[in-house]
Amino acid sequence: MRQVSVDIGGTFTDCFLVYDDTYIEAKSLTTHHNLASGFMDALAKASAQADLDVQTVLSTVDAVRYATTLGTNALIERSGPAVGILTTAGFESTVPLMRARGYGDGLTEAQQSDLPAADRPVSLVPVTRIAGVQERVDYGGTAVLSIDEDDVRRQVRKLVDEGAQAFVVALVNAVINPAHEKEVERIILDEYPxxxxxxxxxxxxxxxxxxxxxxxRTMSAVIDAYLHSQMYHGLASLEIELRRNGYTKPMLLVHNTSGMAQLNSTSSLQTIHSGPVAGLEATNYLSKTYHQPNIIATDMGGTSFDIGLVTSDGVKFYDFNPVIDRWLVSTPMTYLHTLGAGGGSIARYDRLWEAIEVGPESAGSDPGPACYGRGGRFPTTTDANLVLGYLDADNYAGGTIKLSLRRAQRAIEEHICKPTGLSLIEAAKAIKRKVDSNMANAIFKEVAVKGYNPKNFVALSYGGGGPLHACGYANTLGIQNVLIPPFSSVFSALGAGNMNQLHIHEYSLYLMVYDATTRRMLDDFQVFNDTVTELAAKGRDDLLRQGADPANIRSRVELDMRYGNQLAQIGVVSPFERLTSHRDVIELLDLFSSIYAKRYGEGSQAPEAGVRINVIRVVSYVERDKFDLQPTQAEPRPASNPARWRECHYPGIDGAVKTAVYDFADLEEGHVIEGPALIETPSTTYLAEPGWQLTIGRTGSAVLVRTI
Incomplete structure (x- = not known):
């Protein structure tokens, strides 16, 4: 196997290179002005470790897999084209009204608690670029008012006169019958070939x-159109760079649906948050190989902290109402919760609450934390870690970034010590306590709200900053075991390389599986089976278009089910792809009831409200070869003497603590280290706080176990 996987984050660009039996990780600072520069720099570092040049690698690898932040950046910078909307006449205010309370989407919980004082986001599409066309399709898909072609042409020309550079066609009930949307497309293409x-x-x-x-649905299409131009040109320039260096195969893009596809089969909306989703997919694979059925995936990078769940019941968690930036969308997206708690998260003193806050604002890669010496003036999580003694100023990021302890101290003294009266060390401890507390609270909420107890889970800690803070949030949550995966600092990039080629198609409907009023089960299976057949055909066509072998195409059916009109909706992986008998229906109802009970407690089921299917989802995919990430088999034994000692400071402990520092290259599989201890790798640092024990596993993995 030979492949390159790259994940571009807000601060670092991570590269994972597999070249025959060699696995290599590398990192570079993200170059936001031109993502291809950071991409190629990270790849050059990885290639150099294999004693190869970039041209040799790219001309011989099987695939380049890429998780991008291009779309996220375009939204942040509001750099998309002028979008015009064509909708059904009478529904022109759908987007401006935002479901009345939609302007609260994307705000913090504190801001949402005071919606009258909340600011509406600046609309991506002003009302002057929204036009209604004469047409109507009813809820059942019947056309009750045909398209007026002359009217459509007038509205299209009006939007062009208003400066529209991209069209969104979002007609009422188009998901039931898309004929009118297709007709509008034909008319536009006739006007502007x-x-x-x-x-x-x-x-x-x-x-x-x-x-x-x-x-x-309209906002999903608007964001897709808004990102299209920048995504197209950005990825095209990257593809040209790859071609220039000898890569001739299609580039594969990671989707936020936990799959990937070629550039010509990817929409802009599917790339949002694709990097963290790749890490969650790697967690799924690790759960099976390490025989850990319940895992909390935590990814702490330079900008954010992402949380996802892998559970023993095999449920795939999707965000039913994902919010991108400030807008609600309805595209299928693997569920992740993102918190502004990374290494670059800025610490500040909140005078109103007389408390230290950390994040969500981040220093990113430019200028970065104060200790980077690139112009950053505000204290960050990384600055606090340096002051507390956890980081080696001369060997950060493999020695590529020299840290300035004095700059970190000055930033904390000016912005935290002065307003609070705390000493430098106490201020740095307070920053670490706050960021660890923020992460622990977010984890507890995400796990508990889904009906699980965090104490029954193993925490998986990855990302450049994850292993440094794992003990901190695990202490707060009462978690006893933390797993640091192989290649933890580039684990999301590794996940991109382990993903299947995959497409998801779904369809909304209202299908009663059990009607409590009539006490009848579903006995007409045609709607269910026809829908599955249609969605599976779409997924199969997507994969065939990309050159997949028909014999290798697989599919699974997932259903969003609920009791009656309850808000609690859960995803169920159907045990069969077609309904053929009442026995199948009973098995499906039993499965739904069982999963619901595990999630919310036995006795919480409500069959008296009826059971219905809201969404049928078909996942079509082609299995790809996976990396070997087997758990350790070595017998535990004490590690040798540390390479050096360092004075470190820990929250809850007065004074400095003499801490053992190990070079990762000196450790072997099975070595056991008692905390407090630091293990330094070229790309990250593992911290075993007092009261924790760390055991080294295979290919850079480690297990942290609480001992007190």
Whole structure:
């Protein structure tokens, strides 16, 4: 196996190179002005470790897999084109109204508690670029008012006069019957053919998402259109750079659905948050190989802290109502919770609450934390870690970044010590306590809200900053075991290399599996089976278009089910792809009841409200070869003497603590180290706090166990 996997984060660009039996990790600072520069720099570092040049690697690898932040950056910078919306006449206010309370989407909980004082986001599409066309399709898909072609042409020209550079067509009930959206597309293409310089990109809402809900569906299409141009040009430039260096195969992009596809089969919306999702997919694989059924995936990078769950019941968690930036969308997206708690998160003193806060603002990679010496003036989590003694100023990021202890001290003294009266060390401890507390609270909420107890889970800690803070949030949560995976600092990039080629298609419907009023089970299976057949055909066509072998295409059916009109909706992996008998229906009901009970407690089931399916989802995929990440088999034994000692400070302990410091290269599989101890690798640092024991595993993995 030979492949390159790259994950571009807000601070670092991570590269994972597999070249035959050699696994190599490398990191570079993210170059936001041109992501290809950071990409190629990280790849050059990885290639050099294999004694190869970039051209040799790219000309001989099987695939380049890429998780990008291009779309996220475009939204942050508001650098997309002028988008125009064509909707059903009478529904022009759907986007401006934002479901009345939609302007609270994307705000913090504190801000959402005071919606009257909340600011509406600046709309991506002003009302002057929203036009209604004469047409109507009813809820059942019947056309009750046909398209008026002359009216459509007038509205299209009006939007062009308003400066529209991309069209979104979002007609009412288009997911039930898309004929009118397709007709509008035909008319636009007739006016502005694709072979002409005046051609305008067109996004049809039913192609972006198959769910009902006019506002969320329209915003899904708007964001897709808004990101299209920058994604196209950015990725095209990267592809040109790869071609220039000898890569001739299709580039594969990671999707936020836990799969990947070629560039020509990827929509812009599917790339949002794709990096963290790759890490969660690697967690799924690790759960099986390490025989750990319940894992909390925690990814702490330079900018954010991402949380995901892998459970023994095999449930895939999807965000039913994902919010991207400030807008609700309805595309299928693997669920992750993101917190502004990374190594670059800025610490500040909140005078109103007389408390130290950390994040969500981040120093990123430019200028970065104060200790980077790149112009950053505000204290960050990394600055606090340096002051507390956890980081080696001369050997950070493999020695590529020299840290300035004095700059870190000055930033903390000016912004934390002066307003609080705390000493430098106490201020740094307070920053660490706060960021660890923020992470622990977010983890508890995410796990408990889904009906699980965090104490029954193993925490998986990865990302550049994860192993440094794992003991901190595990102490707060009462978690006894923390697993640091192989290649933890680039684990999301590794996950991108372990993903299957995959497409998800879904369809909203209202299908009663058990009607409590009539006490009848579903006995007409045609709607269910026809829907599955149609969605599976779409997924199969997607994979065949990318050259997949038909014999290797697999699929699974997932259902979003709920009791009656309850808000608690859960995903169920169907044990069969077609319903053929009442026995199948009973098995499906039993499975749903069992999963619901595990999630919310036995007795919480409510069959008296009826059981219904809201969404049918078909996942079509091709299995790809996976990396070997087997757990350790070595017998535990004490580690040799540490390479050196360092004075470190820990929250809850007065004074400095003499801490053993080990070079990772000196350790072997099975070595056991008692905390407090630091293990320094070229790309990250493992911290075993007092009261914890660390055991080294295979290929850089480690297990932390609480001993007190």
């Amino acid at each position: 694709t072979h002409m310089l005046g051609a305008i990109p067109i996004v049809l809402s039913h192609r972006v998402t198959g769910r009902k809900g006019e506002y969320a």
